[in-house]
Amino acid sequence: xxxxxxxxxxxxxxxxxxxxxxxxxxxxxxxxxxxxxxxxxxxxxxxxxxxxxxxxxxxxxxxxxxxxxxxxxxxxxxxxxxxxxxxxxxxxxxxxxxxxxxxxxxxxxxxxxxxxxxxxxxxxxxxxxxxxxxxxxxxxxxxxxxxxxxxxxxxxxxxxxxxxxxxxxxxxxxxxxxxxxxxxxxxxxxxxxxxxxxxxxxxxxxxxxxxxxxxxxxxxxxxxxxxxxxxxxxxxxxxxxxxxxxxxxxxxxxxxxxxxxxxxxxxxxxxxxxxxxxxxxxxxxxxxxxxxxxxxxxxxxxxxxxxxxxxxxxxxxxxxxxxxxxxxxxxxxxxxxxxxxxxxx
Amino acid sequence: xxxxxxxxxxxxxxxxxxxxxxxxxxxxxxxxxxxxxxxxxxxxxxxxxxxxxxxxxxxxxxxxxxxxxxxxxxxxxxxxxxxxxxxxxxxxxxxxxxxxxxxxxxxxxxxxxxxxxxxxxxxxxxxxxxxxxxxxxxxxxxxxxxxxxxxxxxxxxxxxxxxxxxxxxxxxxxxxxxxxxxxxxxxxxxxxxxxxxxxxxxxxxxxxxxxxxxxxxxxxxxxxxxxxxxxxxxxxxxxxxxxxxxxxxxxxxxxxxxxxxxxxxxxxxxxxxxxxxxxxxxxxxxxxxxxxxxxxxxxxxxxxxxxxxxxxxxxxxxxxxxxxxxxxxxxxxxxxxxxxxxxxx
Numbered sequence: 001x002x003x004x005x006x007x008x009x010x011x012x013x014x015x016x017x018x019x020x021x022x023x024x025x026x027x028x029x030x031x032x033x034x035x036x037x038x039x040x041x042x043x044x045x046x047x048x049x050x051x052x053x054x055x056x057x058x059x060x061x062x063x064x065x066x067x068x069x070x071x072x073x074x075x076x077x078x079x080x081x082x083x084x085x086x087x088x089x090x091x092x093x094x095x096x097x098x099x100x101x102x103x104x105x106x107x108x109x110x111x112x113x114x115x116x117x118x119x120x121x122x123x124x125x126x127x128x129x130x131x132x133x134x135x136x137x138x139x140x141x142x143x144x145x146x147x148x149x150x151x152x153x154x155x156x157x158x159x160x161x162x163x164x165x166x167x168x169x170x171x172x173x174x175x176x177x178x179x180x181x182x183x184x185x186x187x188x189x190x191x192x193x194x195x196x197x198x199x200x201x202x203x204x205x206x207x208x209x210x211x212x213x214x215x216x217x218x219x220x221x222x223x224x225x226x227x228x229x230x231x232x233x234x235x236x237x238x239x240x241x242x243x244x245x246x247x248x249x250x251x252x253x254x255x256x257x258x259x260x261x262x263x264x265x266x267x268x269x270x271x272x273x274x275x276x277x278x279x280x281x282x283x284x285x286x287x288x289x290x291x292x293x294x295x296x297x298x299x300x301x302x303x304x305x306x307x308x309x310x311x312x313x314x315x316x317x318x319x320x321x322x323x324x325x326x327x328x329x330x331x332x333x334x335x336x337x338x339x340x341x342x343x344x345x
Numbered sequence: 346x347x348x349x350x351x352x353x354x355x356x357x358x359x360x361x362x363x364x365x366x367x368x369x370x371x372x373x374x375x376x377x378x379x380x381x382x383x384x385x386x387x388x389x390x391x392x393x394x395x396x397x398x399x400x401x402x403x404x405x406x407x408x409x410x411x412x413x414x415x416x417x418x419x420x421x422x423x424x425x426x427x428x429x430x431x432x433x434x435x436x437x438x439x440x441x442x443x444x445x446x447x448x449x450x451x452x453x454x455x456x457x458x459x460x461x462x463x464x465x466x467x468x469x470x471x472x473x474x475x476x477x478x479x480x481x482x483x484x485x486x487x488x489x490x491x492x493x494x495x496x497x498x499x500x501x502x503x504x505x506x507x508x509x510x511x512x513x514x515x516x517x518x519x520x521x522x523x524x525x526x527x528x529x530x531x532x533x534x535x536x537x538x539x540x541x542x543x544x545x546x547x548x549x550x551x552x553x554x555x556x557x558x559x560x561x562x563x564x565x566x567x568x569x570x571x572x573x574x575x576x577x578x579x580x581x582x583x584x585x586x587x588x589x590x591x592x593x594x595x596x597x598x599x600x601x602x603x604x605x606x607x608x609x610x611x612x613x614x615x616x617x618x619x620x621x622x623x624x625x626x627x628x629x630x631x632x633x634x635x636x637x638x639x640x641x642x643x644x645x646x647x648x649x650x651x652x653x654x655x656x657x658x659x660x661x662x663x664x665x666x667x668x669x670x671x672x673x674x675x676x677x678x679x680x681x682x683x684x685x686x687x688x689x690x
Contacts, residue, residue, distance in 0.1 A: 200605070218605060225598050226598065227595075227620055249572040253570050256570060256581050258603055259561045282578045
């Protein structure tokens with residue numbers, strides 16, 4: 001044995017070193033898809049493993065869990081699952097910003113509870129107005145205009161509004177590991193959908209650019225709309241009346257209305273996602289249910305049960321009970337947000 | 346000139362004949378996509394030309410009308426546009442067949458107008474019950490069960506129900522030229538959607554197989570549904586209550602709810618499609634509006650203005666006025682239905 005080792009001479013060692021150095025470089029350039037880590041921002045652990053195992057199983061044509069491409073449907077909650085949602089849903093911040101912009105034309109708002117709270121940035125007073133107050137705020141800021149006009153307003157806001165804690169655009173407070181997961185699933189033949197309690201038309205103007213999800217793959221809450229022929233041509237007008245709430249029991253119904261088949265993968269982060277996860281779990285084939293647990297107060301936020309925004313209680317119990325994939329943000333994610341872009345301050 | 350001709354000898358002529366014979370054979374095998382006719386069941390004429398011109402224009406990256414792939418959205422009405430609809434919408438035949446099947450459990454139906462008319466195959470009595478009667482018939486046959494149960498009932502019916510005039514399965518009375526058009530558009534990067542006044546869940550079980558349109562690209566009328574957790578697992582139950590009528594002014598709204606961007610191509614056949622065509626025509630870029638005019642009493646049916654089913658009046662006037670593509674079924678279509686399949690009687 002010792003004699004064998006002595007046979008190694010300098011040229012051999014040199015070649016060995018060259019090989020060791022070049023192998024990762026070459027496999028990075030020319031290696032198979034499997035060799036490169038599709039989820040680099042995910043730390044090694046049970047969550048990452050369960051995702052990769054699932055994708056390999058359903059794409060393995062020779063395996064028992066194979067799922068044909070048209071049936072590879074994956075659904076994602078948005079607030080708290082694809083981007084942050086604290087201290088309040090970003091759409092609520094958008095609505096408050098709209099109230100401030102529209103306030104000069106509405107002097108009465110200074111003394112009307114939800115508007116007054118919005119104008120004074122008094123979050124606890126705003127939340128105290130309850131569902132009814134929030135709805136009033138949404139309707140006053142989201143309705144009474146055409147769909148094109150509303151899309152332009154959202155587009156403008158999402159391009160400039162910044163989160164005070166991070167001083168970054170809200171649209172940049174998306175989760176890098178989830179962007180990788182969306183890409184990874186799509187690279188494996190999945191169609192990715194958003195299924196959010198948020199307003200569908202608050203998301204559509206920017207999610208294609210940010211998440212790679214086209215408008216026709218966005219499901220959300222909706223207000224009523226009506227088609228009108230004007231002198232300038234046809235428009236669709238947004239009415240101050242609820243049409244559909246895509247939350248809790250509404251999520252599987254929204255999925256059924258729009259997609260018309262059962263997802264095989266679903267990710268959420270709150271009790272509002274429980275029914276969507278149950279519906280996905282009840283598939284007869286292999287499926288993946290993921291629950292993002294916000295455990296990182298330092299890099300993002302830590303909250304679950306009892307939180308006004310993104311409350312998570314029953315869904316966490318059921319996830320643990322049923323062996324769903326619970327993502328511990330602090331431990332499972334190496335990175336939270338994408339790097340600051342060139343030119344961004 | 347005459348001398349030139351005299352120089353042709355037999356070997357030259359032979360080579361010429363070989364060339365003439367081989368050219369079409371070889372171009373059929375190896376020719377470009379453009380060389381093969383993508384719409385062989387369409388007769389040469391203005392309708393076919395306008396379709397091909399449109400597709401070439403929006404796919405020409407160097408041209409002024411280029412449209413990026415994600416925005417290539419094409420919408421199609423179903424009844425009378427993709428398949429026949431006479432003497433009554435095929436979904437109504439389905440409902441009448443269901444009434445007959447369910448009748449033993451409902452002795453009162455024998456004397457209740459819409460059901461009695463259905464049981465007695467009395468089409469004029471059925472139509473005389475009006476919208477309310479038809480709605481009652483639809484609710485009694487389409488609601489009160491889970492989505493999975495309803496899909497199985499549709500699947501069973503569509504696999505065996507035959508049209509009396511042609512003695513062919515209803516699902517085979519689809520228009521061969523439109524199947525070619527759907528394929529042609531998809532081969533050119535279009536996403537094809539159905540936007541029908543018919544029930545969404547009456548279409549989904551079979552349109553993927555027949556038209557190549559997946560369930561998530563089907564928009565239609567809907568009844569309300571509710572998510573329920575049962576001992577056997579979660580289900581979605583169909584309620585006897587209208588949720589959305591995807592017809593007339595409802596079509597652009599349905600498109601906006603589900604697709605969230607404006608189509609650049611739309612095909613319909615009745616006044617119920619007018620608003621969808623207007624909405625498409627109002628696009629700022631190039632768009633294609635098609636109207637199928639049923640003019641072939643011999644091979645299919647001839648009807649337009651005043652027809653109870655598929656009435657076409659205002660939309661035809663506007664189509665002619667605006668220069669939309671009016672498809673004259675008798676003259677523009679060389680074939681109506683696909684050939685009878687092997688094994689079919």
